[in-house]
Amino acid sequence: MVGPGSWGIAGNPISHSPTPRMFSIVGxxxxxxxxxIYIESSSIEDFVEKTSQIKDDIWVSCxxxxxxxxxxxxxVKSPGSVGAVNxxxxxxxYWSGANTDGLGFVSACRHIGVDPSIATLRIRGGGSAARSIAAVWSSEGGSIITETGRxxxxxxxxxxxxxxxxQADLAVDLDASPAGGKSADLEGDMQVSVSYAKGASADEFAIMMLAAQHLHAWKTLFAPPRENDxxxxxEFLSRL
Structure with a gap:
């Protein structure tokens, strides 16, 4: 299989992200x-300008x-109910995209012993990550209690x-600021965070979710024919 010339992370902030290393590990x-590559961009126009200077194919999480x-x-197409790609x-x-936020969250939950098909999730927030997680969680049969954030x-x-x-089995504040921002305290048997700081370890839920959504990206977008490899x-977390 022939890969891209460059892979990595795009957005802002991104300096704390282990995603470029994740690409190389899977590679x-x-x-x-x-x-x-790290493409620090605060607008799609800036992203287009910076990527236009890269001549080879590009794979990035954003x-x-x-x-x-x-x-x-x-x-690029995105799930209609989510309206975003990561x-x-x-x-x-030509550009194509996928959203793996919800898939990664559900996989990380299963990794820590929470079965979405029989669990109730309390979500604070209503952004694209919240919508992606709600879509996958509900498709698995789980219930949701919402908390209004921003x-x-x-x-x-x-x-x-x-x-x-x-009563929620699991709670998550999706309005927590990126790069390790503090979550609001929510009612639930367990609360997890999806925000991680630089140097976060593989036993933090946020890194588990990031790793899981990265693997789903390879399965659904970057290299579907190599899913079994x-x-x-x-195994992936043990390499981080």
Whole structure:
């Protein structure tokens, strides 16, 4: 398999992200090498300008604000109820994308022993990560209790899994600031954070989720034919 010329992370802030290293670790499993890149961009226009200077194919994970503007700015498809992508691939001059936030969250939950199909999740926030997680969590059969943060969770395919009240098995504040921002305290048997700081360890839930969504990106976007050659989440985390 021929890989890209460069892979890495794009958005702002990104200096704390281990994603470029994650690309290289998975690349070792598949026999692919590429140049690691950090593309610090606060607008899709700036991202387009910077990537236009890179002539080879590019694979990147992207954070805010790019994940929201990429569908319209690059003309890539995103899940209709989510309206954002967190993985981008430029191949032969054309961009494509995927959203693996929800898939990564659910996989990380299973990794720590929480079964979404029988669990209730309390979510604070209504941004693209919240919508992606709500979509996958509800599709697994789990229930959701919402907490309004900067914005409320909008209506979507998860509506019939929303509970007005009750006890949550798991809680997550998706309005926590990036790069290790503090989460609001939420009611639940367990609370996890999806925000990580530079140097975060592989036993932190946020890194488990990041690793899981990265593996899903290889399965669904970067290298679907090589899915069976990818490490599992436990193996991957042991390399970080």
């Amino acid at each position: 070792e499993y598949l026999g692919i090498e590429a140049h690691q 954070t805010s604000p790019l994940k929201h503007s990429a569908p319209t700015g690059l003309g 993985q981008l691939m430029r191949s032969g001059g 914005r409320a969770l909008s209506s979507g395919p998860w509506d019939d899994r929303i509970l007005e009240s009750g 990818l490490p599992n989440l436990t």
